[in-house]
Amino acid sequence: MQALRLKSGEPMPRLGLGTWKSRPGEVYDAVREAIRVGYRHIDCAHAYGNEAEVGQALAEAMASGVKREELWITSKLWNNAHHPEDVQPALAGTLRNLRLDYLDLYLMHWPVAVRGQAHFPPGVDEFIGPKELPFTATWKAMEDCVNAGLARHIGGSNFSARKLQTLLEEGRIAPAMDQVELHPYLQQTALIDFCRRHGIHVTAYSPLGSADRPAVLKADAEPLLLEDPAIAAIAKCCDASPAQVLIAWALERDTAVIPKSVNRGRIRENFEAGALRLTDSDLKEIGRLDRHRRYLDGAIWAPPGSGYSLEWLWDE
Numbered sequence: 528m529q530a531l532r533l534k535s536g537e538p539m540p541r542l543g544l545g546t547w548k549s550r551p552g553e554v555y556d557a558v559r560e561a562i563r564v565g566y567r568h569i570d571c572a573h574a575y576g577n578e579a580e581v582g583q584a585l586a587e588a589m590a591s592g593v594k595r596e597e598l599w600i601t602s603k604l605w606n607n608a609h610h611p612e613d614v615q616p617a618l619a620g621t622l623r624n625l626r627l628d629y630l631d632l633y634l635m636h637w638p639v640a641v642r643g644q645a646h647f648p649p650g651v652d653e654f655i656g657p658k659e660l661p662f663t664a665t666w667k668a669m670e671d672c673v674n675a676g677l678a679r680h681i682g683g684s685n686f687s688a689r690k691l692q693t694l695l696e697e698g699r700i701a702p703a704m705d706q707v708e709l710h711p712y713l714q715q716t717a718l719i720d721f722c723r724r725h726g727i728h729v730t731a732y733s734p735l736g737s738a739d740r741p742a743v744l745k746a747d748a749e750p751l752l753l754e755d756p757a758i759a760a761i762a763k764c765c766d767a768s769p770a771q772v773l774i775a776w777a778l779e780r781d782t783a784v785i786p787k788s789v790n791r792g793r794i795r796e797n798f799e800a801g802a803l804r805l806t807d808s809d810l811k812e813i814g815r816l817d818r819h820r821r822y823l824d825g826a827i828w829a830p831p832g833s834g835y836s837l838e839w840l841w842d843e
């Protein structure tokens with residue numbers, strides 16, 4: 528298994544299993560199968576509503592011989608627990624659900640705060656604006672989680688280079704990771720370069736185009752990444768599937784990548800992409816597909832009147 532080396536010296540397996548939208552009733556099997564196949568990195572979040580079942584699968588995998596220190600478990604602080612006094616209790620809840628003593632990585636899911644009982648998507652009145660509750664205040668409480676031994680590393684998710692820079696300047700602990708949407712239609716080369724210069728690693732989410740996400744997060748007539756003709760042609764040439772080409776591309780860029788699947792065959796297929804090597808000409812061809820297309824455009828976190836805007840969110 529290829530690994531990233533974090534500043535702390537710890538290795539993080541680069542290929543992980545995503546669990547967003549993996550329903551209770553299916554995520555247990557997905558995690559057990561993934562660990563059986565060889566995955567050692569599972570990407571979780573409180574907001575996915577399935578951490579208790581992931582925890583059951585992790586506990587049973589460890590009871591049957593997998594060591595805790597072989598696993599890399601990431602989870603994320605949800606937007607409704609950004610008040611500093613809510614951060615450690617939120618992490619404690621995640622650890623209880625996952626049946627763990629510590630996380631390898633705890634991420635701030637979005638740099639956007641909402642009230643405790645906010646709906647999804649939140650109403651305009653349910654936001655707490657960035658002046659009232661800056662993400663830097665939340666970050667300080669996440670740093671305390673590291674000091675308390677509850678998280679080995681902390682980082683951002685959906686953080687722009689500018690926001691990472693703010694954390695670097697104002698924080699005591701530098702972010703170890705930024706987890707962002709990354710695939711051939713949204714290559715984010717400048718963000719990756721920034722992260723590389725500052726020793727921050729990058730994890731690619733929605734690497735297959737997230738076709739199963741809820742309708743409220745979809746646009747009309749979206750391009751389907753898994754059906755892109757250039758990706759299909761490369762897949763045909765290397766006797767691989769389009770998904771494998773997309774995962775291999777993320778690995779070629781030295782990012783971590785966390786494709787989600789609840790299907791046993793596809794979980795294995797995605798893992799086997801770790802052995803696929805793309806040629807320079809494949810990489811050039813894929814490089815030409817960039818169209819700065821966000822499948823998760825963040826619009827639900829920036830309605831007019833919320834105190835947030837898309838310009839603020841992405842700093843672009």
Ligand code: NDP
Pocket residue numbers: 544545546547548570571636684685706707731732733734735736737738739740753768770771785786787788789790793794796797823
């Ligand atoms: P992905 O891009 O991983 O796509 C998932 C979809 O692809 C599902 O419909 C899945 O179906 C299908 N799929 C999986 N493998 C294959 C394959 N080999 N061939 C064809 N179809 C396949 O979407 P996600 O948005 O789920 O992103 C991955 C993970 O990233 C998430 O699960 C989550 O852990 C994380 N994430 C983090 C975010 C953040 O804000 N930090 C935002 C979004 C995602 P099936 O399950 O039936 O196989």
Ligand code: 1BO
Pocket residue numbers: 547572
């Ligand atoms: C708003 C969706 C977040 C998935 O990680």
